[in-house]
């Protein structure tokens with residue numbers, strides 16, 4: 001596929017085959033991701049990749065965070081336990097979870113630069129993944145703003161910021177192309 005085809009054909013993937021993507025392929029994908037531009041060549045992205053048994057404590061940390069935040073009740077009622085179980089099964093059916101994070105910058109301009117570069121890294125990685133037949137879902141979720149979640153996965157919330165969590169695997173189904181708004185509606189040309 002040409003890069004232009006890949007840009008248009010890539011879709012966010014919500015259902016994954018329960019098959020691992022080879023670590024070397026994932027390394028290749030993120031290596032392509034790292035050709036993203038970054039100011040001062042900071043290459044601010046970092047990845048924590050959870051797979052196989054490593055997903056268990058990660059998923060537990062997510063559930064505990066949801067309980068702290070109030071998205072799941074912090075009780076042992078049968079309804080709550082059922083909800084926790086189905087959420088665990090849903091998350092554990094995803095072969096890989098990649099936490100993408102970067103060092104926080106005090107200066108807001110630098111902070112934006114780092115975040116922007118990390119987003120470019122993520123999109124490059126999604127496009128590279130598509131070339132390998134690998135699907136991703138870029139997620140931003142409430143637990144990414146919970147300092148105790150950071151602690152649970154051994155990240156220092158004061159020092160680093162989670163930009164996204166990518167769900168990764170071979171697609172079970174590819175959603176339809178929703179199309180895009182015509183660029184003319186988004187673009188103003190000022191030439192006089």
Ligand SMILES: Cc1cc2nc3c(=O)[nH]c(=O)nc-3n(C[C@H](O)[C@H](O)[C@H](O)COP(=O)(O)O)c2cc1C
Nearest residue numbers: 010011012013014137138139140141164175176178
């Ligand atoms: C910054 C960002 C955050 C996103 N967060 C979520 C999310 O939390 N959950 C989700 O289902 N999709 C999420 N998405 C995926 C979008 O829903 C998806 O890109 C959009 O619907 C367009 O679909 P496509 O990627 O297949 O073209 C996110 C995308 C971006 C760029």
